[in-house]
Amino acid sequence: MRTTLPRPDVRLLLVPLPDFALLPFGAFLDKLRFSADDEDRSRQRYCAWTLLGIDAAPVVSSSGVQVGMDTTADAVDLSAFDYLVVFGSRTVQASRAYADAYGPVLRKAAARGLPLVAIDNASFLLAEVGLLRGHRVALHWRHVAEFREAFPRIAVASEQIYCFDRDRITCAGGTAAIDMAVELLSRHCGRVRAFKGLADMLVDAPRHQGHQLQSMDGGGPDLTRHLARAVALMRSALAEGLTVAELAERIGIGRRQLDRLFTEHMGMSAHDHWTKMRMEHAHWRVTHSHHSLAAIADEVGLGNASSLARLFRQHYGTSPGALRAGRANAESEDA
Structure with missing residues (x-):
């Protein structure tokens, strides 16, 4: 039956x-x-x-x-x-x-x-x-x-x-x-x-909706509350003209303390980490969008395309235009 x-x-x-x-x-x-x-x-x-x-x-x-x-x-x-x-x-x-x-x-x-x-x-x-x-x-x-x-x-x-x-x-x-x-x-x-089944999926516990993701380059579970908050604010304020000192003030700690946290856990200063985050975002946008360099520069708080191009070359050894041209050529060959 x-x-x-x-x-x-x-x-x-x-x-x-x-x-x-x-x-x-x-x-x-x-x-x-x-x-x-x-x-x-x-x-x-x-x-x-x-x-x-x-x-x-x-x-x-x-x-x-x-x-x-x-x-x-x-x-x-x-x-x-x-x-x-x-x-x-x-x-x-x-x-x-x-x-x-x-x-x-x-x-x-x-x-x-x-x-x-x-x-x-x-x-x-x-x-x-x-x-x-x-x-x-x-x-x-x-x-x-x-x-x-x-x-x-x-x-x-x-x-x-x-x-x-x-x-x-x-x-x-x-x-x-x-x-x-x-x-x-x-x-x-x-x-x-x-x-049910979370253990089978190798998930210890579900995260709350307000869970703050760690940095793209990883910081491990030992990130302090202040550092996790700083990384989250950096992400949300990429386009803003905030200084690291103003960021530290928002979190409620001093600039030097924030730099010590970043140096200890990330191996670089807060300013360098924020710049790296901006460049990673810019690299993704240059690669995956057709927006102008000026528009992308605004998105990451650099103000103009020249500043973006200069930092981009420092980080990736090539210009945004060259990267786009290379990707376009590769896609046309695959088509």
Whole structure:
């Protein structure tokens, strides 16, 4: 006799955009799988999910892995779901470019009162189609300045890895998708079921939405509270004309004490670390966007393209223009 499974506690419609990143997609989906059933049976009993595409064709991830779709935008019954979850494309520009294709189903879902979840660069898509007005947004710190420039009226939760704001949930991407999934499942399935499987995923404990990420070059778990706060402020204030002394004042310690902390844990002064952070951001933007050098210089608080080019060459041994030209040539050869 066939056993009929009860209605799941939460039902999610998953929408991976073309060229989506596998890490947040797989992390989020595997957390659902662990919590969906007893033991490790992987049935969609307590939570269920369906993959949606614009059409029935598989969607290809940024690593080339193809994922089959369960339903299409024309056929889906939105009333059968509790959330619509969008996984962003590899680049901001690509996510925004899908506004015409995915905008209708997103607006229809929002009009029906379906909460929308944006993971990784999907926040840019939701903002592009006008569905983040009046909401706070959590982003990867690398994209904060770009988002603020594109959507200056939308508030950014710059020191959060995910943000629940009424019927909008946003997530910085990466492994933060696990933390956000745990919080979402806790609200529908309870904390015991939401935490199920974390040990198998080698996750000690889910991080709170206000968790402060460590520096890109790593500082380990021994970073002090003041240093972690300084790194977070540096990220959120890349474009500001703050001095290190003003940064130290905001944290509540002296400039010399802050430099000692950075020298001890990062191997460089606070000023040098902040410059390195700015250059890493500028390098990523030069490589992955078509914005002018002047605009990128403003994003990282350097004021003009000449200063950016000078520091860029010091750090990377080449000019921003040469780097872009080399990448463009490589892409044309691959095409």
